[in-house]
Amino acid sequence: MKLLISTFIVCLIYCILLLGAENQLEVGALVAIAFVASLVGKKTGFMDRLAVAVSQRPSFPATASVIGVLVMMAVFHNSHFALLMLATVLIYSIVCLGLNIQFGYVGIVNFAGAAFFGIGSYTAAVLATHTAVPHLLVLFIAATISALIGSILIYPVLRTRGHYAALVTIAFGILFRNFLEVNDTLGGPQGLKIPPLTIFGWNLSDGLEVGGVEISFYIPYLVIALVLLIATFRITRNLERSWIGLSMDMVRTDEIAASTFGVNIAHWKIVAFTLGNFVAGLAGALYGMMTAYVAPNNFTFADSLILVSIVILGGIGNPWGIIPAAAIVVILPEKLQFIQEYRFLLYAIVVILILLFRPDGLLPRRVRQYFPASRAGGKE
């Protein structure tokens, strides 16, 4: 427990330093420290001890992460940029959890992740501008519409496999962006403005003052993102641990064997695909409202590839890997300005290297463990 708490505090301080650092040199040094620390940790067996400690207290990482985000919110309560990045990390994590259900559990690679994200944003834009629907409800309507539009794809996705299924989603992603570019009602290439989120008459983008301290307007969005992330995370995690996850694993690993055991492949594929798109749409709506602006250029094929690469970087199928992966992918280019221009290139190279040398990602998914080691009676 001591080990866990001290690691947590070190990580937290590190994150705060990284988010707060403004000098390029400082950031570079911090990144280098993290890299060296992870190497040393691996060599000295520290990582293994940490893994054992975590497996004894399975609820610790979740609690710690939430506390971590809250602490960071308190520290950066007034700096917009750091909060925006933090919120972006959380929102990207939500989308990738959705993609993870599709890709990691049932094995449908969705190369149109950014498109479903975009459907969420655009729906939110249209609904918030033209209707009086309560804004919290807008989030869920946007998510539902994203899932509904996704269901157009279900039939071809179900009937096809492997490369053919990949084509269906790629074609859809490109179709979506082309459609937005030429559609004048949706703003064409210029995109749309989104009015800020208003809850019970309270305009979130005004910011607020508590006890004389000014608090950034990103804080409320961050809280919503955090709540949604926790909810999505719990759902994915519980999905994985339940018999549903077991069926989904079977569908992914061997469809033919699964169907001979009476697992309804189509059923689970539909569930996973729809759920994933729902989650992506939800995150998209929130992101759109936070940045107050949508344009087709935010939802290109390259963005979809980045979403997929977060899932791969984190370790396919492991929800825990996604959050650090999203943090790396979002924060690093923002912080190291000279990377910004080259970020797509760098991601591409990193993903190629990962696939060549470490196909399981940063935190590989483990084989199912039904009982914690201590309760099963064994040492391991």
Added chain:
Amino acid sequence: MLGVIYAIVAVGFTLYFGVLDVIKFSHGDILMVGAFAGLTTYIGIAGTFDSPWLQLLVLVLVSLSIAAFLGAIIARYLILPLQKAPPINTLLVTLMLGLALRELVRLFYPNGSNPKPFPRLLPGDGIAIGEFILRADSLILLATGVITIVAVQRLITKSKIGLAIRAVAQDSETARIMGINFRQIVLITFMLGSALAALAGLMNGLYYNEVNFSMGLLLGVIGFSAAVVGGLGNFYGAIVGGFLFAALQTVGAVLLPAILPSVPSAYKDVFAFAVIIIIMGLKPTGLISEKSSERV
């Protein structure tokens, strides 16, 4: 005209899939690299030769060999090491490679993020048939495309190398036992496919007189769609798919505004991709499907 370009790209996908059962998604970006290599060569030699035909010849030779070399490197260092990995990994690696190539050109080619004018090397005067004017350059490009496709088809079906390629495609284990140098054949196939891509890129550049760092993505996706719709691994399917896609785009551009006046012809790509998705739903393994059975 477009159909020929698409068909050439699709034939490349088909070659790779036939031989190694992999999708090389960076194909479209090799096409772009080929076009840019051609452009650079042109800038380099523009002062040395006067005859446009000679310039064109050098252009084609250089661009094709650069693309073929690139194709061989990709096959050697990315595709072959991943042969045992799940197919989705190969797809992802090549997708990312395509992204990397695109970004490399955008960032490091001088002023690469803007469209570049491509030299007008073919004679532009037309032959009038009644009211219809046939431009000489389109005609030459069309003829080149058709000749290339026929030549590749002859190469695959008649020559010794083609025999080896088909043998590897049929059953790589047995082919190896029969004394075919597997690695060499794979490399040759990838060189051939990449050279075809470069040719398509040059044709595209000569036709539109413009090249763009992101032209490969759309052409690659279109070529891939054409290959898949035709039936992956099927030579004729690829050609059918290529022409089908071009036809869909044309039909989309002409017919959509005619039927629904509110829909402008800019929706032609949306229409074409929508039809492709529908075809995939109806015929999951393409119009001319692969002859294979499920191994249980």
